[in-house]
Amino acid sequence: MMFSGVFLKSKTAIRNLGIVGLALLLIGNYADWMGHHLLVIEVHKMLFFDNFGLLGNSIAFASTLLLVLLSGRDMEKVGHNLAEYYALIFFTLCGITLVTTYNSLLMLFLGIEILSIPLYILTGSEKRNLKGNEAALKYFLMGSFSTGLMLLGIAFLYGASPTGSFVIDDLWTARPAVSPLLMSGLLLLLVSIAFKVSAAPFHFWTPDVYDGAPTVFTSFMATVVKVSIFVGFVRLFDEGFGQNPGQWQIFVAIIAAATLFIGNITAVFQQSVKRMLAYSSIAQAGFMLLALLSLTGVAKDGILLYAAVYSIATIGIFAVLMRMKDYTFEGFNGLARKQPVLAATCTIFLLSLAGIPLTGGFFAKYYMLASVVSTGKWMWLVVFAVLCAAVSVYYYFRVIQAMYFKDGDGATELAPSAGFKGMLVLLAALIVLLGVFPQALLSQLQYFVYTW
């Protein structure tokens, strides 16, 4: 992909190559999942391709494909090095694959690094944009710091494990007492991954980076990357520390509550839709953390459903946002009159993010809440999360109000093409479908989650 820029002069050709590549990845992943292994490599238990990870991969690949199909043209506007951008996205996807399917802490570390470094570059890819440069530097410094913490955590865990192993299944087995070394390793890992998914209080980079990065890459970071790390996150805590949840649940609960609170409350005060979406992505991460807290079968179903639904909706909104001249709430005024299709689909995406029934977002949230309620503890957190969800309605509906009930010109940069509108309608239909029949996605993994 990287070298295709040398051979291919036409931007369309590069884009098509990217699309084909993604489609191939998706097909390969699907084949693997169905049991047709195209390529068998001995990984020495470093990676473990179970359905959970593979489905996580599929969601990541499919979301990227949707992103490229919807917003590929906006990527061309970022700069001249289109082929490199695609190459970097593919590198990130490679990292994502490691993060979703790792079985050893080393692989987790490698995956996180492989997916982070291209993101630092993508964030700063608009070279002449000062804000972009600032964001990239900030992201890089803080990201490296958190990676360092992660490495330290892994080292602690390695030292604490009786057999000297990086394999996550062995981390807590045959261990009656909890040593301080193990606990501090665990907490360091928790902190560094919380940083990566922008959970409070490690979220400070998120608004600046999401705001400064070119919107198309913001969309990529906020959806594909974030949810994939979540899949890895759940995997780590489920297999590594799942036997003894009482020891660390309180930390996760605090992080989840803080994330929900800060994400939702700060989003209320934003003037720019892009920044609002950055905070909303923090808030949504808070909801996903609930799955980490409960770690039941319902939670693992739910996190995948959440990942898919959230990615689709957010990619859709960002795609519309990229077409707007003005990123503030006022910029959306009167969009419904100018572009009824854009406004209608955008409304469905926003309703889904707010978790209104008939959209996939409702069941995503439902699963999260149900999984925690089923554990019988943490009722205060559930009630708190629900109140935060009510707050989120405030800022999501501001966009809807602007589009439908306020007068304005709702200027888009250029008239959206029929294909673009068609894609948006397709995404909206997908969300409604998941809102009526969530098992369309979930039955795929039903049989395995409970027999795991």
Next chain:
Amino acid sequence: MIPVLLIVIPLACGLFGFLLKSERGARSWALLSSLITLAIALWGLSVHKGSPLLKSNVEWLPELGCRFAVGLDGLSTILTLLVAVSFPLIFIATWRTQYRKAWNFFGLMLLSQAGLMGVFVATDALLFYFFWELALIPVYFLCSQWGGERRIPVTFKFFIYTFVGSLLMLVGLIWIYWHTPGHSFAMADWYNMKPKIAAKDQMWLFWILFVAFAIKMPIWPLHTWQPDTYEQAPTAVTMVLSALMVKMGLFGVMRWLAPVVPEGTWAWGDTVSTACIIGMIYASLVAIKQDDLKRLVAYSSIAHVGLMCLAIFATTSIGMQGVMIQMFNHGINILGMWVAVDLIERKTGTRKISQLGGLAQKAPGLAILLVVVALANIALPLTNAFIGEFLLFSGVFTSTATQYNVVFTVTAAVTIILGAIYTLNMIKRVFYGEVNGVTAGVTDIRLNEKVALGVIVVLIIVVGVYPKPVLELTKETADFILSKMNYKL
């Protein structure tokens, strides 16, 4: 079969309505759809009770233990009937109101009808919640798009209010689901839960569910969204809100709260009753001071609903039947009030009572019809509300669930007097007295308005004189709910 049709017809017609790009077409289409729904509802009335036509139960979300289960019993029959009767009346009464992009308006109206029907027929808790929200969303858009000047903030307040309530309810529903043996959302399983939910859990479970219903009704002190929203919403939507949506709250208590957490209901009965009484007195006093017709009717509605809620918590057979019949009556009566208010506003351009006067000379037809509705509003004998309120009061008076039954009855009865004051005062000042500049050019009502008000008046008198069929319809369900609430017996 019949309940499914009741949901599907408005839903499908509503979705199709968005595609009609002519105002007249959309209007006629909506009326046609609502008439078909009414016919189906009447068919449901004629089918005998045990018939399989009244039920439907298909697989929906097997992993979640949730089924698409709907059914019609006495309670849901009377409420679906109310919904089915109201919508054609609303469409006829507001036939001449002009809307921008009318096809969207009527499409959304029909969608809200589908949501309401779903709420009343669902026999599965998650399905119930689903429709509960579904009824709200179209109303949000209707109010924000076609409402008055302050529509956006007011509607937003309303939406957030109800959304907080319903999310809390969702938490409660999920909690009960996990504590049902076999993890089920089915109503029958919830009613026959063994072992029962522990008493201390019922205490908080009651509130987490009740808040959602109390906001919808609304019960003091959660009523603050209501007068503003009624005032700002377009009249057709105000009718839906006050005649129908309010009943969702009462219905929720009777179907999903009292029989499921009976101990909590007993324990908090006095608290809730006191809030109802305070709300009734407060709303009646405020109504007396109102100058705006819409706000006056809004506050009078709070008072009436408070009485119904009070009677539910009295836990007597007669009171329970009174609630069911009064839900129907209140819906019809308040619909009549809104039709009249809307007419007055359109003809004179104002809703201020102080600016009106002498309308009876100019519009005698309107005056006669409205006086009947107003008399029903204060529950005079021979009107339907008399039957309803009589049952409610005797229910509260004979209640053994509370030791304060006499106090409750007496204070609640004060509101009848207050109700008579503000209603008759309104009639006097609007219809009698001198004709002034504002009312000089008023003409009498036209055919469509006569039809709508005429049907309402006929219903008022028929139910008032011969309530027996309605009482028979609701008897069995009332006793059933009571048998679940009286868990000690």
